[in-house]
Amino acid sequence: MAPRKRGVMNTLYPPGKKPGAGGRIKNHCRKFWWCDCLLIVIIALIILLPIIFVAIPKKAQHDINASTLSVTQQDISSPSPEGLHLKLVSVAKSSSSFHPTLEAFRASLSLKDQDPFLYIQIPEAKADAETTITVEQDVKFASKDQFTNYNKLVMSSEEFNVYLSGSTKVHQKGLQAMTVDYNKVITMKGLNKLKGLNITDLKLVTTPLDDGSNLIGNVFIPNPSVMTLSLGNVTMNLALDGTPIGTALMKDLVIKPGDNTVQMQSITNQTAVLNYVIAKKSAVIPLDIVGNSSIYNGEHLTYFESALSSNTVRVDLNVGPALAGIGLNITKLIGGGS
Numbered sequence: 001m002a003p004r005k006r007g008v009m010n011t012l013y014p015p016g017k018k019p020g021a022g023g024r025i026k027n028h029c030r031k032f033w034w035c036d037c038l039l040i041v042i043i044a045l046i047i048l049l050p051i052i053f054v055a056i057p058k059k060a061q062h063d064i065n066a067s068t069l070s071v072t073q074q075d076i077s078s079p080s081p082e083g084l085h086l087k088l089v090s091v092a093k094s095s096s097s098f099h100p101t102l103e104a105f106r107a108s109l110s111l112k113d114q115d116p117f118l119y120i121q122i123p124e125a126k127a128d129a130e131t132t133i134t135v136e137q138d139v140k141f142a143s144k145d146q147f148t149n150y151n152k153l154v155m156s157s158e159e160f161n162v163y164l165s166g167s168t169k170v171h172q173k174g175l176q177a178m179t180v181d182y183n184k185v186i187t188m189k190g191l192n193k194l195k196g197l198n199i200t201d202l203k204l205v206t207t208p209l210d211d212g213s214n215l216i217g218n219v220f221i222p223n224p225s226v227m228t229l230s231l232g233n234v235t236m237n238l239a240l241d242g243t244p245i246g247t248a249l250m251k252d253l254v255i256k257p258g259d260n261t262v263q264m265q266s267i268t269n270q271t272a273v274l275n276y277v278i279a280k281k282s283a284v285i286p287l288d289i290v291g292n293s294s295i296y297n298g299e300h301l302t303y304f305e306s307a308l309s310s311n312t313v314r315v316d317l318n319v320g321p322a323l324a325g326i327g328l329n330i331t332k333l334i335g336g337g338s
């Protein structure tokens with residue numbers, strides 16, 4: 001039998017009446033079981049708490065950061081000077097093994113480093129590999145100046161970025177709700193300066209319409225974006241070699257994704273056009289078209305007007321068929337001019 005030991009260990013774990021480890025442990029367990037339980041709980045908490053409060057939220061935020069958001073449909077309708085109706089369909093993609101539910105939240109939309117132009121309400125969504133999120137609501141502009149800048153960018157860009165920013169809570173089964181930031185850069189196709197716009201089926205009308213229109217035709221507008229835009233009654237200014245020659249009206253203009261062909265009626269100075277054709281000996285006139293007004297329910301939509309008037313489209317328009325339509329032989333006209 002070992003001699004009785006002194007010291008801390010023996011004070012903490014005094015030997016039992018019977019010698020041997022078995023007795024010691026039995027004794028120790030009887031007297032100090034609560035102390036060990038506490039120790040185990042403390043160690044467990046030291047390991048688990050950072051996981052629950054640091055590692056998991058960090059992973060949740062990381063996975064949100066790593067997810068992508070793309071807009072597949074954006075419909076703008078019922079525009080007014082203060083707001084519009086918006087339908088936005090987007091797809092969030094994530095490769096995370098977590099599939100939490102994100103609470104509904106308010107997000108801002110802005111251009112890079114600018115104040116938001118809109119706030120939208122994003123509905124609750126379950127994060128899957130691919131999640132479709134549909135926002136449909138009437139929105140008021142957060143800043144009309146910023147929304148004007150946004151429209152100018154849409155008009156002038158082949159591609160542009162919109163910054164969506166918000167904060168929400170994620171719910172994962174078995175864990176408490178975690179707050180995450182939801183900041184996404186959304187890259188979208190724009191109207192690309194209305195490149196490819198054309199005027200076809202041009203006809204001179206001998207008896208002007210109610211509003212004085214003496215030229216009608218179709219306008220071909222390609223829209224490479226996913227946006228449907230209700231622009232109202234749109235008036236464009238027409239110029240020939242820098243000289244204004246009239247205006248063109250497109251009633252209730254709605255530009256849908258893809259190719260659009262809409263009717264146009266125009267009040268054109270026919271004398272100016274004829275003089276030009278004769279002087280240049282060509283039936284093809286270089287027509288400059290630039291936006292003038294966008295009127296919806298009698299109200300000017302300045303944010304669309306600024307965008308439309310910031311962009312000039314040059315169309316090489318063959319007026320030969322239109323002149324032939326009223327019995328003018330362009331070959332003879334030009335021949336007579338020389």
Ligand SMILES: *[C@@H]1O[C@H](CO)[C@@H](O)[C@H](O)[C@H]1NC(C)=O
Nearest residue numbers: 058059061062063065181183
């Ligand atoms: C998430 O992205 C933001 C920037 O938007 C960054 O500040 C943050 O550190 C990122 N968090 C994680 C966990 O990756």
Ligand SMILES: *[C@@H]1O[C@H](CO)[C@@H](O)[C@H](O)[C@H]1NC(C)=O
Nearest residue numbers: 196197198199200201316318
């Ligand atoms: C515009 O339309 C006319 C008539 O359809 C066509 O001949 C011409 O090639 C078109 N121009 C462009 C640039 O597409």
Ligand SMILES: *[C@@H]1O[C@H](CO)[C@@H](O)[C@H](O)[C@H]1NC(C)=O
Nearest residue numbers: 243245269270271272273275
């Ligand atoms: C039409 O154009 C002709 C020739 O350029 C010009 O003399 C005339 O004043 C114009 N008419 C109108 C109404 O602008």
Ligand SMILES: *[C@@H]1O[C@H](CO)[C@@H](O)[C@H](O)[C@H]1NC(C)=O
Nearest residue numbers: 235237247290291292293309
């Ligand atoms: C729009 O057209 C009207 C009348 O034709 C003109 O007075 C006005 O200056 C034009 N506005 C722009 C922005 O071109």
Ligand SMILES: *[C@@H]1O[C@H](CO)[C@@H](O)[C@H](O)[C@H]1NC(C)=O
Nearest residue numbers: 232233251252295296297298
């Ligand atoms: C466009 O103008 C016509 C009248 O020419 C009007 O009946 C129609 O309501 C207008 N459209 C819009 C969207 O305001």
Ligand SMILES: *[C@@H]1O[C@H](CO)[C@@H](O)[C@H](O)[C@H]1NC(C)=O
Nearest residue numbers: 324328329330331332333335
């Ligand atoms: C136009 O005039 C030319 C020359 O005078 C003639 O050869 C041609 O047949 C005429 N075209 C039409 C469509 O009348």
